[in-house]
Amino acid sequence: MINDQTMSTLTGPQPTDPKELRPLLHAELDRLPDEHLETAHRFLLEMEVQHALESLGTATEQAWSRGDLSDEKIAETVREHRQRHCGSLEHGRRVILHVLFFAQLMVHSIP
Secondary structure, eight states: OOOHHHHHHHHSOOOOOHHHHHHHHHHHHHHSOHHHHHHHHHHHHHHHHHHHHHHHHHHHHHHHHHTSSOHHHHHHHHHHHHHHHOOSHHHHHHHHHHHHHHHHHHHHHOO
């Protein structure tokens, strides 16, 4: 819903200090119609996921550059895991079914 207050907020100078922004964001959320709350919540969750992915990407790049991650170390870790946990073909089938199930859930949950 756009009104005079919203227009002045959109066209006026925007605060950048988190201490000023936080109460403004809370007020904006409080004014949202109920039917927009789910969309706002999803947007905030997507921001959180994006931040986590960026952090993970940065940490991964740093680990590669330090030598903490390498093709050899990854292969060794996978081999060790398989030796400890994947003794049977049936276990492998169960893992594949779980992965396919969760992939299907993710695909169907994307709007």
